[in-house]
Amino acid sequence: MKELLMxxxxxxxxxxxxxxxxxxAPGPEEVMRLSALGGSMPEGPSDPERAxxxxxxxxxxxxVASTGxxxxxxVIGGILPAALAANWLAAxxxxxxxxxxxxxxxxxxxxxxxxxLRELLGLPQSCGVGFVTGATMANxxxxxxARHAVLGRAGWDVEQDGLFGAPPITxxxxxxxxxxLLKALSLLGLGRARVxxxxxxxxxxxxxxxxxxxxxxxxVCMQAGNVNTGAFDPAGEICSRAHEAGAWVHVxxxxxxWAAAAPQRAHLTAxxxxxDSWATDCxxxxxxxxxxxxxxxxxxxxxxxxxxxxxAYLQTGGIREPSHYTPEVSRRARGIELWAxxxxxxxxxxxxxxxxxxxLARSFAECLQGAGFEVLNEVVLNQVLVSFGSAEETRRxxxxxxxxxxxxxxxxxWHGRTAMRISVSNWATTEVDVEHSLAAILRIAKLGKPxxx
Ligand SMILES: Cc1ncc(COP(=O)(O)O)c(C=O)c1O
Numbered sequence: 235m236k237e238l239l240m241x242x243x244x245x246x247x248x249x250x251x252x253x254x255x256x257x258x259a260p261g262p263e264e265v266m267r268l269s270a271l272g273g274s275m276p277e278g279p280s281d282p283e284r285a286x287x288x289x290x291x292x293x294x295x296x297x298v299a300s301t302g303x304x305x306x307x308x309v310i311g312g313i314l315p316a317a318l319a320a321n322w323l324a325a326x327x328x329x330x331x332x333x334x335x336x337x338x339x340x341x342x343x344x345x346x347x348x349x350x351l352r353e354l355l356g357l358p359q360s361c362g363v364g365f366v367t368g369a370t371m372a373n374x375x376x377x378x379x380a381r382h383a384v385l386g387r388a389g390w391d392v393e394q395d396g397l398f399g400a401p402p403i404t405x406x407x408x409x410x411x412x413x414x415l416l417k418a419l420s421l422l423g424l425g426r427a428r429v430x431x432x433x434x435x436x437x438x439x440x441x442x443x444x445x446x447x448x449x450x451x452x453x454v455c456m457q458a459g460n461v462n463t464g465a466f467d468p469a470g471e472i473c474s475r476a477h478e479a480g481a482w483v484h485v486x487x488x489x490x491x492w493a494a495a496a497p498q499r500a501h502l503t504a505x506x507x508x509x510d511s512w513a514t515d516c517x518x519x520x521x522x523x524x525x526x527x528x529x530x531x532x533x534x535x536x537x538x539x540x541x542x543x544x545x546a547y548l549q550t551g552g553i554r555e556p557s558h559y560t561p562e563v564s565r566r567a568r569g570i571e572l573w574a575x576x577x578x579x580x581x582x583x584x585x586x587x588x589x590x591x592x593x594l595a596r597s598f599a600e601c602l603q604g605a606g607f608e609v610l611n612e613v614v615l616n617q618v619l620v621s622f623g624s625a626e627e628t629r630r631x632x633x634x635x636x637x638x639x640x641x642x643x644x645x646x647x648w649h650g651r652t653a654m655r656i657s658v659s660n661w662a663t664t665e666v667d668v669e670h671s672l673a674a675i676l677r678i679a680k681l682g683k684p685x686x687x
Contacts, residue, residue, distance in 0.1 A: 238282050239326075245290045250318075253302040254662070257639030264295040303662040304641035304671050309461060309489050309617075311521040312660040320574030321523045324567055331365070331567040332557040335549050341556060344569030350576045351528060354495045354584065355487075355514070356507045362534025364541065364559030365568045368527040369488035372513030374418035375529035375561055378540040379511055380453045380482045381422055383533070387450050387480075393540065397423045404452040405429045406445065406481075408467055410438035410460055415486050436649065437465035437612055442472055450480030458506050459490015462648050462655065464595075464615030466490060470505030483509040488527075489659065492519040493615060495581070496588035502614060511537075519588065519616075521661040522571040529559070591616045591658040594668050598656050601672050607679065610653050618656040622679050625652035631679050640674035641667075 270292045299305060301312040313321075329337035331344065348363045362379075366372050381403065385392045388401040405419060407429045416426040432440045438460040448454065454476045456467040469485070476483045485491070485506050491514045493499035494506075506512070510533070516526035531537035542558040544550075550558075557563045579587065592615055599613040602620050610619040622628045632645045632654050643654050658668075 238286065241283060242286055243322075245286070245294070249290075249294050249297075250301075253299045254304070254667075256299060256302075258299045258302060258305055258642040259636055259639060260296045260298065267292050268296050298642070300642075301660075303660055303664065303667040305660065306656045306658060306671070307642050307644040308655075309518050309657045309659050311518050312662055313523050314521045314575050314578060314661050316574040316578035317522040317571040320571050324570040327567070329567045330564050331569065332563045332565065333549065333555055334551045334553055337567060340567035340569065341553065343573045344556060344567065345554060347569045347573035347576060348528070351572065352530065354576075354581070355491050355512070355530075356494045356500075356503070357512065357530055358532065360532075360534065362531045362537035362559055364529045364537065365556065365565070365572075366527045366529055366560055366562070367525040368517060369412075369486065369513050369515045370414040370418060370527075371561065372488075372515070372527040372529040373415045373484070373486055374421055375537070375541070375559075376484050376511035376513050376531055377418055377422055377424070377453065377455075378561075379529075379531045379536040380484055381424065382540040383510075383536045384451045384453060384482055386536075386539075401451060404446075404449070406432060406448070406452060406454045408432050408438070408440035408455075408457055409434040410440075410462075411455060411457065412461055412486055412488070415455055437463045439465050440467045440472065442468045442475070445472065445475060448476055448479035448481040452476070452479065452481035453484060454481055455484045455486060456506070456509065457490070458485050458487035458503060459493070459615060460617075461488075462617060462619055462646055462653075463611035464490065464613070464617035465611070466493075466502045466506075466614075468505070469503075469508065473505055473508035477508070482511070485509045485512045487512055488515045489518040490615065492584075492588055496585045496592070498589055499592060499615065516568075516572050516575070519591075519659055520572070520575050520584075521587070521659075522568075522575050526568045526571065528572075534559075587661050588616075591660075591663065594663060594665070595656065595658045597665070597668050598658070598672065602675070605676055605679070606683075610648050610651060616658045618658075619646070619648050619653040620656065621651055621653050622682065627682050628652045628654060630682060631675070634678045634681075635675060638674055638678060641671035643675075 300310045329340045331340040334341040390400050409431050420426045430446050433444050458466050473483050494503040512530040516522045517524045595616045595618050596613050599609045599618045603609050608621045622631045646655050
């Protein structure tokens with residue numbers, strides 16, 4: 235076993251050492267060679283070393299180097315060294331984080347990490363918290379607690395009686411709501427299309443003046459960090475209006491909530507602390523391994539009521555039982571990587587990482603603007619939207635850039651315009667990475683620019 239693990243460490247070490255030097259996207263040949271991992275199911279056992287060697291030989295070259303420093307697609311973080319190493323150790327421990335009796339270490343480490351997380355995000359320590367796979371499930375979990383609370387006020391027990399014949403709930407979202415929040419609503423029986431959509435401004439912020447009438451059976455979903463622009467909804471105004479009416483306010487803060495940990499960006503999160511529930515990701519801006527999200531609910535009993543279960547054989551202790559706060563029962567101990575990431579970064583390290591990513595996003599924007607290209611958003615956070623002219627030309631630049639391999643950026647539509655998205659979310663990205671990436675982007679973009687001479 236030990237030799238196998240040393241072999242895995244050796245191979246992973248080689249991968250990590252080279253990931254910043256190779257083409258970010260794998261070539262078509264590398265992807266074709268993945269068929270070597272197929273074939274019929276082996277009849278008999280074989281050496282685990284052989285399985286590992288095959289994975290490395292054919293799998294490693296076909297990875298997307300999204301953990302490397304020049305991947306700017308979607309909103310994807312890399313892995314902090316401490317988080318990766320902790321993940322390996324935790325995999326060897328193979329703990330089930332469902333109940334404290336199954337894993338005192340998972341429960342204790344998770345409790346510490348969640349305490350730090352609440353403090354960093356400026357949320358009360360009394361909040362109920364659950365570890366889930368990502369922001370989609372964190373939104374789901376928080377909205378299940380919201381559904382419990384607003385229907386409970388109407389005397390309806392949704393966990394027991396479901397939604398058949400339940401009093402209606404109004405769900406309010408901004409027009410630029412993230413699509414995964416709508417998915418979470420659909421999983422909860424609240425419907426994707428049944429929401430009231432509030433018009434958004436040019437940055438994707440909810441127009442607070444356009445909020446519909448709210449009441450105590452309303453759930454208002456705000457956003458901290460729009461996936462395209464990085465913009466934040468006007469939380470202070472929305473929260474006070476919603477709370478006057480007795481409504482529940484939920485925050486989708488998949489990456490944006492982390493701005494609270496960086497003093498120069500913290501003003502963006504002002505007012506978000508007044509909400510009733512918050513969803514965030516750790517695998518994005520905190521740079522821990524996939525998958526890792528957190529659901530936080532101000533009144534822990536609402537989360538517990540929506541999620542807790544009991545059975546005679548499920549022995550529970552006097553302390554917080556992790557699975558009483560999550561949709562899953564058995565699950566891996568994600569809190570261990572969160573603990574390792576925060577323990578190794580400290581407040582200063584986290585602040586530096588977030589500030590640096592935002593600064594580098596601004597460098598991208600300024601340089602591209604300086605070269606005559608249009609930046610479509612106010613670069614307040616780590617997201618940049620750039621147009622290279624027509625929709626066809628912007629798509630050409632994105633395609634050529636992805637093929638060229640220095641860096642990787644995806645595309646989007648923003649208010650009728652085709653744009654390239656640059657999301658700077660990786661702990662390892664430096665000024666030099668941005669210089670190399672800009673050189674590649676400009677070289678490719680200028681091929682399509684009519685010469686002025
Ligand atoms: C604002 C927002 N909410 C939710 C999500 C979904 O996150 P996940 O893919 O971790 O479930 C994202 C992903 O980019 C996001 O940006």
